[in-house]
Amino acid sequence: MAATIVNPENLVYSRPKGFTDMPSHYCPGCTHGTAQRLVAEVLEEMNILDKSIGVAPVGCAVFAYNYIDIDFVEAAHGRAPAMATGIKRVLPDRVVFSYQGDGDLASIGMAETVHAAARGENITIIFINNAIYGMTGGQMAPTTLPGMKTTSSPNGRDVETQGYPIRVSEMLATLDGAGYIVRRSLHDPKNIRLAKKAIRLAFETQVHGLGFSMVELLSTCSTGWGMTPVESLAWLEEHMIPAFPLGDYKIASSVAALKI
Amino acid sequence: MPAKGWIEVNDLYCKGCELCISACPPKVLELDNEKLTSKGYHPSHIFKDGCTGCAICALVCPDAAITVYREVTKAPASAAAGGD
Numbered sequence: 001m002a003a004t005i006v007n008p009e010n011l012v013y014s015r016p017k018g019f020t021d022m023p024s025h026y027c028p029g030c031t032h033g034t035a036q037r038l039v040a041e042v043l044e045e046m047n048i049l050d051k052s053i054g055v056a057p058v059g060c061a062v063f064a065y066n067y068i069d070i071d072f073v074e075a076a077h078g079r080a081p082a083m084a085t086g087i088k089r090v091l092p093d094r095v096v097f098s099y100q101g102d103g104d105l106a107s108i109g110m111a112e113t114v115h116a117a118a119r120g121e122n123i124t125i126i127f128i129n130n131a132i133y134g135m136t137g138g139q140m141a142p143t144t145l146p147g148m149k150t151t152s153s154p155n156g157r158d159v160e161t162q163g164y165p166i167r168v169s170e171m172l173a174t175l176d177g178a179g180y181i182v183r184r185s186l187h188d189p190k191n192i193r194l195a196k197k198a199i200r201l202a203f204e205t206q207v208h209g210l211g212f213s214m215v216e217l218l219s220t221c222s223t224g225w226g227m228t229p230v231e232s233l234a235w236l237e238e239h240m241i242p243a244f245p246l247g248d249y250k251i252a253s254s255v256a257a258l259k260i
Numbered sequence: 261m262p263a264k265g266w267i268e269v270n271d272l273y274c275k276g277c278e279l280c281i282s283a284c285p286p287k288v289l290e291l292d293n294e295k296l297t298s299k300g301y302h303p304s305h306i307f308k309d310g311c312t313g314c315a316i317c318a319l320v321c322p323d324a325a326i327t328v329y330r331e332v333t334k335a336p337a338s339a340a341a342g343g344d
Contacts, residue, residue: 005266005313005329012265013318013328015273024323028301029277033322189283189316229277 018044020069029229031186031219032060033067035128038196039099040068042203052095053087055080057104060134064099078109081116084123095206097124103133106142106166113168120177120211124202127168130219131240138224142166145243150224165243169216173249179211181250185218185241187233200260210254218244264331265313269304273325276301280317280326286310289317 018040026032043049052070056062058077065072075083080098088096105113105127116123132150133139139152143165147156173181180202184195195217202213218240220232227235267289274297281289281304288310291302303325304317313330 005264005331006268007329010313010329010331011327012313012330013315013326015270015324015327019324023273023299026322028275029279030322033324034320037322037324189319192319229279230282233279233282 016040016044018049018069020067022066024067025063026060027223029220029222029232030060030134031130031217032064032128034186034192035126035195035217035219036064036067036099038192038199039064039097039126042196042200043068043070043095045200046203046207048095048203048207051093052097053091055084055087055096055098057098057100057109059101059104059136061099061101061104061128078104078107079112080104080109081112081121081123081125084125085116085119085121088121088123092122095124095203097126097203097206099126100128101134102127102129102131102143102168103136103141106168110142110166114172114175117172117175117178117181117212117214120179122206122209122211123213124206125212125214126199126202127214127216128219129168129216129240129244130221130224131165132221132224134221134224138221138226143168143244145239148239167244169214169244169249172212172214175212177212178214178250179252180205180213180255181216182214182248183216183218183244183246185236185246187218187220187236187241191246201255201258204258204260205255208254208258210252210258213255216244218246262310262312263333265311266329267306267311267313267317268327268329270325270327271295271297271303273323274301274303275299275323276303277322278304279320279322280304283316283320285314285316286312 205213
């Protein structure tokens with residue numbers, strides 16, 4: 001059967017052009033790969049691969065520069081929005097985005113993130129929220145859920161001493177400079193399609209000069225969580241979505257008027 | 261009759277995470293325990309007929325390892341003349 005079907009005219013889907021040939025270093029089932037693939041597909045569809053500049057953070061997300069086939073720079077820990085600000089101001093015709101995890105964006109980089117949004121910098125942030133520090137060994141992050149066990153909160157996050165998780169999208173949505181702030185999830189096919197549409201609209205926001213845009217993507221860290229990839233997706237749906245509700249937190253009227 | 265599809269899994273990228281297996285609507289995917297990739301994983305493969313070429317496996321694949329083909333639907337007259 002395969003021999004008759006496998007020919008170019010029957011091709012439905014193949015690895016996007018915006019992806020390099022390099023196999024990713026991510027653990028099996030890590031949704032970083034899904035998120036980066038969506039970014040590559042969107043940049044390819046918008047035909048802006050050759051004028052996009054990515055800013056890589058610190059953490060597992062950093063290796064996006066090896067996988068998305070565009071120009072990339074690497075920022076110090078948490079400083080990606082500041083670096084993206086500088087690049088966008090010097091090269092305003094380029095599409096500049098940062099791709100950051102929650103440890104990078106919501107902890108050490110919180111100031112840069114909030115002020116970039118407050119200034120209404122015309123950049124895009126793809127924010128991967130998996131409620132844990134992945135690369136360093138599964139420590140507690142600012143987004144770790146109350147009671148969630150990590151290597152640095154082995155008895156579960158105690159809100160009495162360690163506080164509550166930060167909801168970044170809700171917070172940034174209160175700022176006037178923000179044009180497009182939404183939260184999506186990568187746990188099932190429907191939500192992956194919705195995430196891709198959101199990433200597209202975030203980049204369109206930037207291309208049309210309508211202000212700061214951010215897409216928060218709920219993701220998994222099966223190694224850090226100590227689960228199989230399939231169990232991780234179920235855990236995300238059951239525990240993370242109630243704590244981090246999906247939705248549109250800020251869509252400026254000028255963004256809503258965009259026709260894609 | 262549902263559309264006929266086929267997928268090819270690239271052994272260079274597949275890490276046997278099983279996300280495609282759990283997402284596949286007709287449940288025609290499993291890990292190929294007869295095969296090991298260069299990274300040491302059992303890659304995913306089609307083990308029975310029924311693939312419709314819906315590309316949901318490729319949508320959920322974190323490593324973009326899957327290429328999807330779907331037979332172009334022909335007019336009813338020529339479909340009857342088609343082989344297996």
